[in-house]
Amino acid sequence: MSTHRWGAMVFLALTCTFFALFFGAAQLSFQDVTSCLLSECNSATTELIFWEIRAPRVAVGFLVGAGLAIAGATLQNVTRNSLTDPYLFGVVAGAGLGASIATLLFSDSLAERFGITQILPDSAFSLTLPVAAFLGALFAVFLVQMLVASALGRKTEHLLLAGVAVSFMLGAVSHFLLFLAEPFAANKVVFWLMGSLARVESWYAWVMLPVVGVGSLLMLLFGRQTDALLLGDENARALGVNVLRLRMMSLAVCAAVTACVVSYCGGIGFVGLMIPHIVRNWLGVTSRTLILGCILLGGSFMVLVDVVARVALPGQEIPIGIITSAIGSVFFFLAVRQRS
């Protein structure tokens, strides 16, 4: 049965990815797509649309979904709580703050106000953004851990509550920065915070692929050790697992992957909550199964949602974060109800 389910997952991922290549502002026929995939595109325009816009967007969509899903799965395993995700843990808010600061540093008026005009050259922007987001995400993880260690005790519920608190706190700082910023920059950041794949460029995939790839590989490699955490830290330690190191590494992977996704595509919520939940029910709970399942299902889901975002309203795109949050919040409610 398990083999059939894996087969279904792979089939779903391939079908969704192929199917998504047909949707977008420009119409591409079946022949256009197959000719581009199999040999040479029919025309220079088709080639440009397919290889510079459509295919990168689908690839980035897949990586975003896979990345958020493995980040959520990792966070859930580490906190032993199936109702947490990078959004609820403050990681997205932290990454958002980092990315907001980086974006606004390039906004002349704000930079002038603080006397830091063009500290960073424009060319470095593409790398500054994810690095700033990563630092912001790490900062959020650090804050959550510090809150839990100092005041709240070690229960996973406390970890979650600390995550929500940190999320609001960092969100408030982000909003304050936007309030200070010039309207154009603020507008840019607000749109970005809603999450969208509309501005995807082909090189995004080449930045995301190694981050999501290395993150997935690390979590696959440490899968058995992560499984040992499911029965508690004490049990894991008794089995020879360096719990502190494993937890730190897992949180760093979660922060890096989330930051990479958030910095380029904005806040896309609830994917990290929903997908691991479905994979656990469908394929199993052990970490390696979970990570592989999350890559396939998370990727497929995001590619499909992006198709909806592109075609639901004629002539314009809905920010993808709005759709995932709408689906995710209902899912969250159902999951809480099922659990209670």
Added chain:
Amino acid sequence: MSNLSGLTANNLSLTLGGTSILQDVSVHVAEGQVVGILGPNGAGKTSLLKLLSGQRDAQGAVAWRGIPLSSLSIQELARQIAVVNQVNDTVFAITLHHIVRMGLLPHKSLLARQTPKDDELIAKAINAVGLSEKVQQEYSSLSGGEQQRALIARALVQQAPLLILDEPINHLDVYYQHQILQLLHELARELGITVVMSMHDLNLAASYCDQLCLLDKGQLVAQGKPEQVLQAELLSEVFKIACTVHQNETAAGMRVEFAPQSSPLLDLKGWQA
């Protein structure tokens, strides 16, 4: 006291949150023996086991085969000492098989694959604790006793020369209490595995343990063979209840009987149910 074989603990003291949990406890456990840690609730049994298994640091020193536990890496510690803590549930639907398989962890590198020999070992361990028919069942759906047995099976898969168990027969019915204790006894006799466990049933302790340690208020009040430790006067004092010990020629034939409390515990006047 330095000994190059067995488990040696010297002058262990532990204070948590200003409360003294253990005071100056020294224990030596010879290899291949089954040792029972006895004592009333709150005597410090679980804390002592945590120190003996290297799960917690304290004042004093613990050494296994002459090597201080503090000098062993976490993984080496897990290869030498298998620990069965009290039952702990999980929110995820992990199966019994996965739980038992975790016992392989200390022996496997990150990239190592599970071999047919490993599968055989896992099946044997599950069979030994009588859970063969529940291999694919979710761990959280098992009863407390079955979860306990699953953790014991995991410890067996760990194949460590020292086995430390915190109240391993706590949730078990009479049949499995004897089965598990018999299993631990055989492991000690046949394979030379050293077993240290905390327990509450003094009669079972007398039947299956070679040595007993009696703790009271964090202090070791007696250590030795069952017939030396299970003395009526001492037990009455430690457990605060009148007791009689029926001696026999063998420790296995000893029987400890506690008399019910003569005065009522609750003033029932005006009490409503």
